[in-house]
Each structure stands twice: as C-alpha cells, then as structure tokens.
Amino acid sequence: MRARDLAEPFPVVGLDTDAMAAARLMGEQRLPGLIVCDHDGRPYTVLPGSQVLRFIIPNYVQEDLALARVYDESASDELLGKLTTSTVRDVLPGERDIDELPIVDHDATTIEVAAVMARMHSPIVAVTDGETLLGAITVSRLLGHLLPIPGQP
C-alpha cells in the first residue's frame, strides 16, 4: 500500500491563521496536529498539538515541572490567552529546516511514512503529488493499517 491510499482529507491552516482558531480546530476535531500551508497552498510544515502546548506553557515551567502545580485553575485561561494575540506563524518553532518537513510523496511506502513520522516525532505527515496536497496520514491511521486486527487475515 502507498501513501496516497492511506491519505485522508485533513484540515489545513495558513501561517497567518489565528492561533486560537487553529487550537480550537484541533480540540474540537480531536486532531493530533494540523497541516500548515503557505500562501500558495503548498504544505509548509505540520503543527503538532504538543507545539501549541509548548507555546502556551512558559519555558520556566517546562524546565521546573513543580511550578505547574502551584497555579490555580483560573491561571489556565490566562495562559491560553496568549493564543488570542498570536498567529500560527508565532506558534511554530523558530527555525524551519527545509529538509526536515513531515511531508511524503504520494508514492511513498508505509515504512517510509512510518520512518518520517519516527524521525520527526510528528503525529501527522502530509501527502503530496508534486505541489498538490492530497491529504494527510495520522499515526493512528498508519498503526491501524500496520497492525492487523486479530482474527482477520
């Protein structure tokens, strides 16, 4: 089976999309991440949900996890408020390595897809045919295909 056979339609956001809207999309549709396209509609990168959390949670709390416990519940609203004044571009990590994008050609094998996900710690890979985005493969879709259901051939 090839990547094009596993690819499913997937929500796409742009670099200038409101970060709160992107986060809401992930939350409402229970998506592990989103595909980010550039102004020409070409896949630019993948925004994993963990990157959104990395953006929201202050670095000093990530380094000293005990501090996470001292916040009260209302503090989460304040932390999330950071998204309202940001775009997807702000949420993405600073440097983009062109050789390290979680994108595969439509002809890629399932092992190639798995290797790209593993190498880039990405829960999604975008599937392209030339510059056209065909869809995306999530890690759950891939594992569902790789691990046959017991009792079925």
Added chain:
Amino acid sequence: MTTALVVAAFVGAYVLIATERIHRVAAALGGAAAMVLLGVVDAEVAFFSEETGVDWNVIFLLLGMMVIVSVLKQTGVFDYLAIWAAKRAKGKPFPVMVLLVSITAVASALLDNVTTVLLIAPVTLLVCDRLRVPPVPFLLAEVFASNIGGTATLIGDPPNIIIGSRADLSFNDFVVNLGPIVVILMVVFIGMCRVLFRSAFVYDEDRVAAVMALEEREAIRDRGLLVRSLIVLVAVMVGFISHSALHIEPSLVALLGAGALVAVSKLDPPEFLEEVEWPTLVFFVGLFIMVGALVEVGVIADLGEAVTEAVGDQYFLAASVLLWGSALLSGIVDNIPYVATMSPLVQGLVDSGGGSSEADALWWALALGADLGGNATAVGASANVVMIGIAARNGHPISFWHFTKYGLVVAFVTIAIAWPYLYLRYYAFG
C-alpha cells in the same frame, strides 16, 4: 628555556579561557597537557603533591555540594520559599524583590552560586509573570545578591573554596571575617535596588490576586524527602562549623553529607547526580595542573619574592591593590582561574608576614575582590552567565552591556565599602 615554554603555554591557555575562543574545559585541559608534554608535570606532581598537584579538597567539596543540591532540588523547597515570600510581600514589587534577593543571598552562602541562581530563577519568572512586572531587574538583583551572599562563607563561591584550601582557612574563619561585611553590603545593595530598578516597581492591585492565588505548598513534591534533606543539610552545616574541632576537612563533611542524603532520599544516580557539573570539576583539575607547573618551575616563587620585596611591610597597600586589582580582573576573566593563579602568590606574601593579622588579611582582600568583582560584567562570574542564559530562553534577553551597566555600579559600590572595612578591621584596629 623550559620555564619560558611553561609560561607561554600557561598564558596561551589563559587567553583561550578568558576570550572563550574554545571551551574553557578544553583550554584548561590543553594547558595541562602542554605542561605534561614539556616534561614539567608527571603523575606525582599532578596528583599527589600538596604544593603542585590537583587540590582534591576543592574538587570533592564541590562534588559533595553538587550532590547535596541535586537532592535538595527534588524537594521543591526553593519554589515554595519564593512563592511564600511573594505572598508575604503581598505582591508589592519592591518588597517581593527584597525578600527574593535576601533568600538568594542566604542560599548562596550555603550553596554554590550557580545552583542557587538555577533554583531561584524559574520561580522568579513565574512571580513576575503573575505580577506583570518586567523580570529582568529581578533576575539581575538576584544574581548580584548571589555573588555578594556567596562571599560570606567557605562554600559560597568557588574562589573561596580555593582560598580556604590553599590558606587552610576554616568555615568559621570565613564567616567571622567576611560575614559582617557581607551583611552590611546586602543592606546597602537592597537600598541600591530601590534606586537602580525603580522603574520595575509598578504596583497593580488586580495582579496581586494572581500571586495570592498561587499554591506554594503544591511545590513541595515529597514532604518526607524535604524533612530528611533539611535534617541532613543542618547536620552538614554543623559539620562545616565544627570541622576544625572535629579534625574533618570540609570536603569530607560535604561528601559525608552527600552520602547521607543519597541514602535517605533513595533517589537513583541520574537524579542525585543531576546537578553535578562535570565540566566544572574537570576545568578545576586542568587549572590546578597548569598552576602547579608554574610552581614546579619556580615562576610563582620568583614572582612571590619580587612581590614580597615590593610590598615590604606595607600590607594595607598590598591589600588595597589586591582588592581593587582582583575586582578589576575578575570582571574581565572568570574569577576561578584568577584566584587559582593568585593563591600561591598570596600564600608567599602571607608567609612572609609571619602569621600577622595584617598579612593574613590579604586572603580576605583577595576573596572580597574576586567575589564582588564578579558582579562587574556579564562574564565576571559563572552565575552571571547562567542567569543570562535562563533569561534568554524565556524571552527576556539581557545584553552584555545591559548587565554591565548595573553590574559595574554594584561592584564599584560594594568594593568601595569593603575597602574601609579591611582598613578599619585589620590595619587601623587590627
């Protein structure tokens, strides 16, 4: 010829350390390797000689304290203390800063400066975020307080550990001689903070609630571990205070304390070794071998003789030059290599004084100059570099000049106060 080559290798390595063109550990090890290749240093000279070898008391005192800090860090006690302080200050920025710098100064006297800064900075950022005040003034005030507070004890600052070991000075000697001036300096420094950082003290009543809502008790991860750790820490401090009477070296007190903490904490090696800065320990080894080579070829003895002759019995003049000169040089190069190099020279001067208090006071001039001078620039002390790194990672970059603008003022004022203290205590009424 060999002497000239040894001096050249030493100066070369020193320049590399000072300019940071290569990592300081590589520079120190390269310098040590050069001494071995020049045939000046062998295993006996490097590892077993008290005069020229690695000062294992310094290495193991540092190692022991680093393990103690690794365990203490797991308890969350610093996060608790800082949030408690912010709430006690009712969220008013200046009182918050006063309490945070006071905690930092006391902690720095009992622990290594770098570690103190690593422990206090994250929770400071959190408190400042909650108060919506700029965190940079708070971080700067803390690192200055750390360098001042660390001056008070044998274990507070690595230069003091080197001086204590070389001069055979006890924990109590440091507390008795440097403690009073450090208390005075801290009072003055807190007053300076009010002026230096006045623009940061913006009081917002609405933000106070955000601080008061923080749950400091939640920061304590393991109450039992905290109690056990504090008991061992108190025992270690008692051990330091009484080490002369007990005839146990401070390094052994620290190692025994570290061992006891490891036993009672039941932590795994990666956890209790987390704060051990192996590069720093190796850096020290390289430095000791480099300086030992200078001693071995007689350069230090010759320099010492020349300096002793020049000083004569003008010990206050020598103390003044040492204080201001050390402050100046410590602002330019890291104070650890500086003190490692100066200690054998000062030793010669003190020995020539025949144990008089005027001559002994040169050690205090060196400690005060090197420790307080570390505040002058961003690279003056390791704690400064660490604090600037933490600030940058959290989106608050502090430029070299921004740091130095405040650091120079703090270093100058504290040294200017330490100067008459030396005179009055050891020369006018000594």
